[in-house]
Amino acid sequence: MTEYLFYCRSGYEPDLLAELDDKLALRGHCGFANFQKDSAVLRYQLVSESSNTIRQRNSMIALSDLVFARQKCLVLLDVSFSDLTDRVFEILSALSTIDLQQIVFGDIRVEHADTESGKEMAKFCKKFTVPLRNALRAKNLLFKQPDKRAPYLHLFFESGEKCLLAISFAKDRSEDLLGVKRLKFPQDAPSRSTLKLEEAIQSFCTRAQQSMLFVNGMSAVDLGACPGGWTYQLVSRGIRTEAIDNGAMDEKLMQTGLVDYHSVDGFSYRPQQGHVDWLVCDMIEKPDRVALLMQTWLQNAWASAAIFNLKLPMKKRYKTLAPLMEQFHQLHQKESPAYITAKHLYHNRDEVTVMIIKNSQMLREFSN
Numbered sequence: 001m002t003e004y005l006f007y008c009r010s011g012y013e014p015d016l017l018a019e020l021d022d023k024l025a026l027r028g029h030c031g032f033a034n035f036q037k038d039s040a041v042l043r044y045q046l047v048s049e050s051s052n053t054i055r056q057r058n059s060m061i062a063l064s065d066l067v068f069a070r071q072k073c074l075v076l077l078d079v080s081f082s083d084l085t086d087r088v089f090e091i092l093s094a095l096s097t098i099d100l101q102q103i104v105f106g107d108i109r110v111e112h113a114d115t116e117s118g119k120e121m122a123k124f125c126k127k128f129t130v131p132l133r134n135a136l137r138a139k140n141l142l143f144k145q146p147d148k149r150a151p152y153l154h155l156f157f158e159s160g161e162k163c164l165l166a167i168s169f170a171k172d173r174s175e176d177l178l179g180v181k182r183l184k185f186p187q188d189a190p191s192r193s194t195l196k197l198e199e200a201i202q203s204f205c206t207r208a209q210q211s212m213l214f215v216n217g218m219s220a221v222d223l224g225a226c227p228g229g230w231t232y233q234l235v236s237r238g239i240r241t242e243a244i245d246n247g248a249m250d251e252k253l254m255q256t257g258l259v260d261y262h263s264v265d266g267f268s269y270r271p272q273q274g275h276v277d278w279l280v281c282d283m284i285e286k287p288d289r290v291a292l293l294m295q296t297w298l299q300n301a302w303a304s305a306a307i308f309n310l311k312l313p314m315k316k317r318y319k320t321l322a323p324l325m326e327q328f329h330q331l332h333q334k335e336s337p338a339y340i341t342a343k344h345l346y347h348n349r350d351e352v353t354v355m356i357i358k359n360s361q362m363l364r365e366f367s368n
């Protein structure tokens, strides 16, 4: 049996399900989901039975293919505790019934749902991690030091009485607990929105890619820039930014000398020198209008790459997003490829963030 465990934002379970049904069907699979409304968790069981290895069963769909999933694991076993005084022993016993195919875990994640009721388990999960780690090490099921290249064991606690054992694999998981990237708000940033762009950069690009793609001396346009949270991220990386908005920009940002402010409509603005490295856009507008604008910039090579938000309606968010993503994929052609990725980030609300890279030199950073 192949069953996945996904985490998402509370209330987005139907969107994740629609996305899974759609994308798994394209890969020749079908299945069904088990979730409670607003639980922030979804279990998805594939109908097609497979006797493949754990690793192969995990690979039917990748976390990076999914916009609405924060974390993806393969379910190993449900555990209901009969003895609440020794859960560690019961977990070890449960693990001994699974054919782990000689897997040694690189780390563990003891987790709960990212909901108000789920958070009540947070203290327990934290306290439980150390004794479990020690017990797993004593049984040689866990490396002595954390190893990011190895599979992780996830324990998802629904309550103190029940937990789910699951496994995640390197490069196909979020390294963050609950799949949530917690970021510290920079005190001198002009708006909390700054965290959206910071999370996008950190989620979409490795550290090595960031150091090549966001470089001192580059240029950018920020559409819908005020008061300047996104411009702040660009400027703090030494990127000269044309900030476009009718509102007022943060004074301190203007004093950096790296911001060129224009009080004009973002839909008709064109870059001053005909081209910039990065286009970023956080305008609150209809998603199809923004999508078309981004495509126009990239097709005309007014920008080498773009990061932008698409605001989504309250219902049928995946249905709204899917055709727009399909349009973006038309930017990817044999002779002129593109790298396209999108995520419903932790700092997003009813919006998703998309990154598209069109420039061939920049694309090389994503080729392996």
Ligand SMILES: C[S@@+](CC[C@H](N)C(=O)[O-])C[C@H]1O[C@@H](n2cnc3c(N)ncnc32)[C@H](O)[C@@H]1O
Pocket (backbone or CB within 6 Å): 190, 191, 192, 193, 194, 223, 224, 225, 226, 227, 228, 229, 230, 231, 244, 245, 246, 247, 264, 265, 266, 267, 282, 283, 284, 285
């Ligand atoms: C969510 S706020 C942007 C916040 C900004 N990213 C930050 O981090 O501070 C959206 C901004 O888009 C601007 N906006 C909306 N429509 C616009 C348009 N057609 N042209 C330029 N700016 C626009 C609004 O004035 C508003 O300041």
